[in-house]
Amino acid sequence: MGKRSFTATLKALDELAAAGAKVSVRIDDLDRGTPVLGGDDFVTLPVAGLGVVPLLIEVAAQIESGTLDPLEIVDRDGIERVEVGGLWQHLKAPALPIGDLAVLAAAAGDATAANALIARVGLPAVRGRIEQLGLKRSALLDRFRDRRGPDDAPHVALATARELAQMFAALVNSAAVSAAVSAQVAEWLSLNHDLSLVASATGLDPFAHFNDEHGLLFINKTGRDRGIRAEAGVLAGPRAGVSYALIVCFDDLSIMHRLRAHEVFRTLGVELMEYAF
Numbered sequence: 001m002g003k004r005s006f007t008a009t010l011k012a013l014d015e016l017a018a019a020g021a022k023v024s025v026r027i028d029d030l031d032r033g034t035p036v037l038g039g040d041d042f043v044t045l046p047v048a049g050l051g052v053v054p055l056l057i058e059v060a061a062q063i064e065s066g067t068l069d070p071l072e073i074v075d076r077d078g079i080e081r082v083e084v085g086g087l088w089q090h091l092k093a094p095a096l097p098i099g100d101l102a103v104l105a106a107a108a109g110d111a112t113a114a115n116a117l118i119a120r121v122g123l124p125a126v127r128g129r130i131e132q133l134g135l136k137r138s139a140l141l142d143r144f145r146d147r148r149g150p151d152d153a154p155h156v157a158l159a160t161a162r163e164l165a166q167m168f169a170a171l172v173n174s175a176a177v178s179a180a181v182s183a184q185v186a187e188w189l190s191l192n193h194d195l196s197l198v199a200s201a202t203g204l205d206p207f208a209h210f211n212d213e214h215g216l217l218f219i220n221k222t223g224r225d226r227g228i229r230a231e232a233g234v235l236a237g238p239r240a241g242v243s244y245a246l247i248v249c250f251d252d253l254s255i256m257h258r259l260r261a262h263e264v265f266r267t268l269g270v271e272l273m274e275y276a277f
Helices: 007-018 048-065 098-108 111-121 123-132 161-172 179-189 255-276
Strands: 022-029 034-039 073-075 095-097 157-159 217-225 228-236 241-249
Touching: 007 022, 007 034, 007 255, 022 161, 022 255, 048 098, 048 111, 048 123, 048 157, 048 161, 048 179, 048 217, 048 228, 095 098, 098 111, 098 179, 111 123, 157 161, 161 179, 161 217, 161 228, 161 241, 179 217, 228 255, 241 255
Parallel strands: none
Antiparallel strands: 022 034, 022 241, 073 095, 217 228, 228 241
């Protein structure tokens, strides 16, 4: 029987914090609804692309209510070009339906697709949805940009590890707006290709992990920017299920600084697998 402690994770986080990084972690047991691990989980930190999750929830809610058609076509020419990540900028298709943009934003971290969704539903609606979800210390501040000027918000999104873990727990418990909305957003997120951080310990295929033959339930979303790495998700196995979030803000001075931050996520992933299996 595997161990059920997070000793290695705490040690790695302590070492990273001692080196000057800001770290925040939260793990909640899905069955009991109780915290398993917390460290500065109330501190609001930048989370980059993780900010698209409440955007996806708002898009799904508007689709369910009938105010947004998933087949509505959005023209890329009407969206300011960004090159920070994603696939749509490399595709020949100049226009795509709302539903496909949600898939790109969730699965490929597509900044142009996310910006198109933001332009369509509006930041005020997303902020209202965040409030409705009970997330008091989280915010989607701005669209994605290649460069941020003095008049722009300093970050795309802010959140706490506690609220991120809470949001993912709500998704798998069918409590984010409604059962249908929760299921739709969880389905989009189950397509996420970025399994390089916490998820690297799962052994899942990055391109096809919706139905795992070994009984592993997993959804996640990552956030990346200079000096920012964040991931939140749900991991469930035969013994236990957890929602988790880890945010690390560090000085990205060299590849070694970056790899040291990445290693903390992988350490957490290993111990989450030991907890669930």
